[in-house]
Every structure is written in C-alpha cells, then in structure tokens.
Amino acid sequence: MGWNRLYSLRSYIKSSLWLVPFLALLFYILAIRLVYLLEPWLGWTEQWPWGLAGSQRLLETIITMTLTFVVFTFGSLLVAIQIAGGQLTPRIIATTLLRDNAIRFTVGLFIFTLLFATGALARLESDVHQAVVGVAGILGFLSIAAFLYLIDYAARLLRPVSIVLRVSEEGRAVIEEVYPAMATDDEVDTSHDPRPSERPAKSILYRGRPAIIVAVNTKALFGLAEKTRSVVELVPRVGDFVASGEPLFRLYGANVPEESVLRTMIAFGPERTLEQDATFAFRILVDIAIKALSKAINDPTTAVLAIDQLQRLLCYVGKRSLVGEALMNQSGELRVICRTPDWEDFVKVTFSEIRLYGAENFQIARRLRAVLEYALQVLPEFRHAALETELDLLDRRLAELYYFPEDLALARVADSQGLGGGKGSGASTPTATT
Structure with a gap:
C-alpha cells in the first residue's frame, strides 16, 4: 500500500x-x-x-x-x-x-x-x-x-469560543510542522521563481476525479529526487483543487523518477484538511467571523472571538521562517520545489474579507486595528510592510463608511475587546498571543 x-x-x-x-x-x-x-x-x-x-x-x-x-x-x-x-x-x-x-x-x-x-x-x-x-x-x-x-x-x-480555540490549537500545530524553523533578522524574501532555467524533462498530469491535495510526503520526494539526481517540482500546493489533465509534477534532469512512484506521494481528498494546510485554520476562523457578520446573523461578538484566535495564529506564524519552499541538499543543490504560503498570503487571508464585511461595525474595526498594532509591536521589522498596508486599507475603508467625525474617531481606536475595552487597550503584552 x-x-x-x-x-x-x-x-x-x-x-x-x-x-x-x-x-x-x-x-x-x-x-x-x-x-x-x-x-x-x-x-x-x-x-x-x-x-x-x-x-x-x-x-x-x-x-x-x-x-x-x-x-x-x-x-x-x-x-x-x-x-x-x-x-x-x-x-x-x-x-x-x-x-x-x-x-x-x-x-x-x-x-x-x-x-x-x-x-x-x-x-x-x-x-x-x-x-x-x-x-x-x-x-x-x-x-x-x-x-x-x-x-x-x-x-x-x-460553543463558538470552544470551536475557535480548537481550530486555533490545530492550526498552531500545523504551522509548527510546515514551518519548523524560527525567523531570523537577516531572513530574506525568496518570492522569486525557484525553478531551474532549463525546460522540464517531463510533466506529469493528474488523472482521476477532481480533488483537493490534502498532504504531500515531502521527505520521500526529497529522497527520491536525491537518489535520481533530479529536481521535482510539485505544481499545485497543499489545499489546491486539481482536475484531470492539470499539471501535477514537473521533472528536471536526465534521470527522472518514475511517474507511478511520484503519484503515491500525494494524498487527495474531497475537501481541505488541517494536517498540512497552514492557511486552512485561518480560512476556517475567517469563515466563522464573516458568517457572524452577515446581515442574517449579525453577531459581531462571535466575529471578535474568531479575530482573537487569528491574532494569535498570525503573530505565531510571523515569527516562523516562511522561506522553505525550495529544498536543497547538503551541497546546496536544488532537489524539491514544494510551494507553501508566504507572509502576504497569511496577512491577506486574515484581514481582507473581515475588513470588507465588518469594517462598518465598531467592534470589528477597533479589534482589527488592535491586531495590526499589536503585530507591529511584536513581529520582526521585515514583517511590517504587509501589516502597514492593511492598516492603511483599514483607515481608507473607515473614511468611506463613517460620515460623522465622532463615529470615525470611535472606529479608529484600537480595542482588544472590540468595544468596551477602553482607549489604547489594544496594546497588549507580548505574551498574550504566544
């Protein structure tokens, strides 16, 4: 098997x-x-x-x-x-x-x-x-x-608080597995294309029912690529949907692994899971938040509970090294390309939809600002650009939504409770999300 x-x-x-x-x-x-x-x-x-x-x-x-x-x-x-x-x-x-x-x-x-x-x-x-x-x-x-x-x-x-806490705990475990190393001050962005310059020797297409990639055996892929002295590129990443005929692998080198062996190193399923999908815990928490913010439910306090755990996960992943999609051997030779979410992916999935659906609510606007200000305090300098962009987008969104200066001033206050925590309550201690 x-x-x-x-x-x-x-x-x-x-x-x-x-x-x-x-x-x-x-x-x-x-x-x-x-x-x-x-x-x-x-x-x-x-x-x-x-x-x-x-x-x-x-x-x-x-x-x-x-x-x-x-x-x-x-x-x-x-x-x-x-x-x-x-x-x-x-x-x-x-x-x-x-x-x-x-x-x-x-x-x-x-x-x-x-x-x-x-x-x-x-x-x-x-x-x-x-x-x-x-x-x-x-x-x-x-x-x-x-x-x-x-x-x-x-x-x-x-209870909603129990569900979001459980999702957060599982998400933290996945982050530790996918990004085992801590970030360093000299970490550089490797968003450039890591693929070799030459054309792939072979492309392997997916054959089967439409499915989601739920897990990849990266250790076995690396061992196989090292054994054949080739480069194996997994085209989709964990959590992506693939249909029959879409590219699954691109192989580089004179001696490439067998197709049948490579196919056994990817697990497919009908939906995303938390095992290796680092952004799926964020996705679940955001879904809970934006559903609570819908006009039919109108429960911003539940959304704040989800944002609490999003803050915890975002600050946790921001302290990890997110540059490991290109796997090298001890000699520095590229062997496996297995793409993973980068920092901008985590920031966008955390803030974009909640800002769109919830900025008109005082609780959400104030809680999002508290998350951003807190993250700017505790995360390394090279993580700040994406957070500052989101803070600017939040300010511009609030300026469009609130006509009265008093309401706009109220919405622009950071509050870790959403509403009722008092002015400046977003400046939490660094141990709150660790």
Missing part, C-alpha cells in the same frame, strides 16, 4: 464515528468470555447476592437504558453538529467535531455495555453468574456517568 493510501486510511480512521463502537463489539466478544472464565477466581458469589429475578430485571434495565443513551446521543449530536455547522461554518464538522475522541469513546462505552448486558441476559438460566451480573451493573453505572458527562461536554464543545 502506497503512502497516499495509508495517509487517507489514517485520516478516515480519525474522523469515523462508527469505528470505536464497532471495536467495542469485537471487545465484547472477548470480554464476556473472559469474565465467565475468571468467575471462579473472582469470588463474587457472596458479595453480589442477586437472585434470578433481580438479575434479570437489572440486566433488562441496563439494556433499555444504554439503548436509549445510544439513540439519544447519535440523534441529538447529529442535529447539534448540523446546527453548529450552519451557524459557524460547515468546515468545522470534518475538521473538529467528527474527530473528537470523547464523543467516540463514550458511544463506544454505551455499545459495549448494551452488548455485555444483552449477552449476560441471554445466558441467564437457572444459575446466576454473580461476576457477570456485577460487571454489567458496574458498566451500567459508568454509562450513566458517561452520559451525564457527554451532555455537559457537548454543550461546551459546540
């Missing part, structure tokens, strides 16, 4: 709600036989003095209870997830909610308890196996506790 298929399989396992309950079914088959086998050594006969009728009622109660838990959990969570996706953004369903282990393992416990109690009841004859009934009773108690916990957990999970 190629790397791309293994990657797709791992991603599917991480986002599958049914897998843990199915494993609970397999574990039940082993567990109930093990309890019957160990019952003579457990010595629970006198500790659990249930009769035949009492044991039967207990097991029937556990079966009814856990079946209700399963139906209620799946039904209510599916509705709640759809509502949360509609109010915030559909991107959170696959990237965060379906990957939540607390939900999957709690449902797995319900399924295991249901099957265990059902199996124990089916084997209940004239003799009561006290150990089996006792284990079923403990599992029933744990299921009640897990159900109460799940209700509280789901209510907290679906």
Whole structure:
C-alpha cells in the first residue's frame, strides 16, 4: 500500500464515528468470555447476592437504558453538529467535531455495555453468574456517568469560543510542522521563481476525479529526487483543487523518477484538511467571523472571538521562517520545489474579507486595528510592510463608511475587546498571543 493510501486510511480512521463502537463489539466478544472464565477466581458469589429475578430485571434495565443513551446521543449530536455547522461554518464538522475522541469513546462505552448486558441476559438460566451480573451493573453505572458527562461536554464543545480555540490549537500545530524553523533578522524574501532555467524533462498530469491535495510526503520526494539526481517540482500546493489533465509534477534532469512512484506521494481528498494546510485554520476562523457578520446573523461578538484566535495564529506564524519552499541538499543543490504560503498570503487571508464585511461595525474595526498594532509591536521589522498596508486599507475603508467625525474617531481606536475595552487597550503584552 502506497503512502497516499495509508495517509487517507489514517485520516478516515480519525474522523469515523462508527469505528470505536464497532471495536467495542469485537471487545465484547472477548470480554464476556473472559469474565465467565475468571468467575471462579473472582469470588463474587457472596458479595453480589442477586437472585434470578433481580438479575434479570437489572440486566433488562441496563439494556433499555444504554439503548436509549445510544439513540439519544447519535440523534441529538447529529442535529447539534448540523446546527453548529450552519451557524459557524460547515468546515468545522470534518475538521473538529467528527474527530473528537470523547464523543467516540463514550458511544463506544454505551455499545459495549448494551452488548455485555444483552449477552449476560441471554445466558441467564437457572444459575446466576454473580461476576457477570456485577460487571454489567458496574458498566451500567459508568454509562450513566458517561452520559451525564457527554451532555455537559457537548454543550461546551459546540460553543463558538470552544470551536475557535480548537481550530486555533490545530492550526498552531500545523504551522509548527510546515514551518519548523524560527525567523531570523537577516531572513530574506525568496518570492522569486525557484525553478531551474532549463525546460522540464517531463510533466506529469493528474488523472482521476477532481480533488483537493490534502498532504504531500515531502521527505520521500526529497529522497527520491536525491537518489535520481533530479529536481521535482510539485505544481499545485497543499489545499489546491486539481482536475484531470492539470499539471501535477514537473521533472528536471536526465534521470527522472518514475511517474507511478511520484503519484503515491500525494494524498487527495474531497475537501481541505488541517494536517498540512497552514492557511486552512485561518480560512476556517475567517469563515466563522464573516458568517457572524452577515446581515442574517449579525453577531459581531462571535466575529471578535474568531479575530482573537487569528491574532494569535498570525503573530505565531510571523515569527516562523516562511522561506522553505525550495529544498536543497547538503551541497546546496536544488532537489524539491514544494510551494507553501508566504507572509502576504497569511496577512491577506486574515484581514481582507473581515475588513470588507465588518469594517462598518465598531467592534470589528477597533479589534482589527488592535491586531495590526499589536503585530507591529511584536513581529520582526521585515514583517511590517504587509501589516502597514492593511492598516492603511483599514483607515481608507473607515473614511468611506463613517460620515460623522465622532463615529470615525470611535472606529479608529484600537480595542482588544472590540468595544468596551477602553482607549489604547489594544496594546497588549507580548505574551498574550504566544
């Protein structure tokens, strides 16, 4: 199995709600036989003095209870997830909610308890196996506790502040993986085209259903290019849409890698994911913000929550080195070209749409200025040009929107709370976003 298929399989396992309950079914088959086998050594006969009728009622109660838990959990969570996706953004369903282990393992416990109690009841004859009934009773108690916990957990999970924080945490992890090195004061811009001057020896086109590039095995690509002494250029970058017939690779050199091997080093999917897509966390947070700013919803406070996490991510990525799209070997020879977002990409995706849809709101205008002023304080000098451009665009946008001088003066104040934080509250301490 190629790397791309293994990657797709791992991603599917991480986002599958049914897998843990199915494993609970397999574990039940082993567990109930093990309890019957160990019952003579457990010595629970006198500790659990249930009769035949009492044991039967207990097991029937556990079966009814856990079946209700399963139906209620799946039904209510599916509705709640759809509502949360509609109010915030559909991107959170696959990237965060379906990957939540607390939900999957709690449902797995319900399924295991249901099957265990059902199996124990089916084997209940004239003799009561006290150990089996006792284990079923403990599992029933744990299921009640897990159900109460799940209700509280789901209510907290679906809050906007919890969603944006989770997306921000995952985005920070992706930034660390894609840009492992910290920026230095002498970092230079390498936005020039890194491709070799000669014509490519071979171009490889994508063949298959239209899809999104979700991940690339850059280490394997580099090793393959080094082995063949060639240069491998990945034309699209992670997160790009590709259709059949579009260029996928350009190969340079006399001895180029085999096409079949190169194809196994790219994983495709129906939508963008957070694993290697450094700008997708920004995209999700911006989508949440601009949806909250729509006239139908009109919830600028939720947009401010998203901007809080955008500030954190922007200042974090601004301190990383963003110049690693051309991979060289130890001799300084170019081997792989794998394009990644640069600083201007992050700045534009953070501010452009929110400024367009939200500058007419005092909260958004003041919070955006606070982000820009804070970033200008904490980020290196070579990051300032793009931020100053956005600050100028914000001022020009506000001048067009606000006719009264008093409103314009109010909108031009930096406020880390959006509105109500007071004048000058945008000057946060540098540790606030680290």
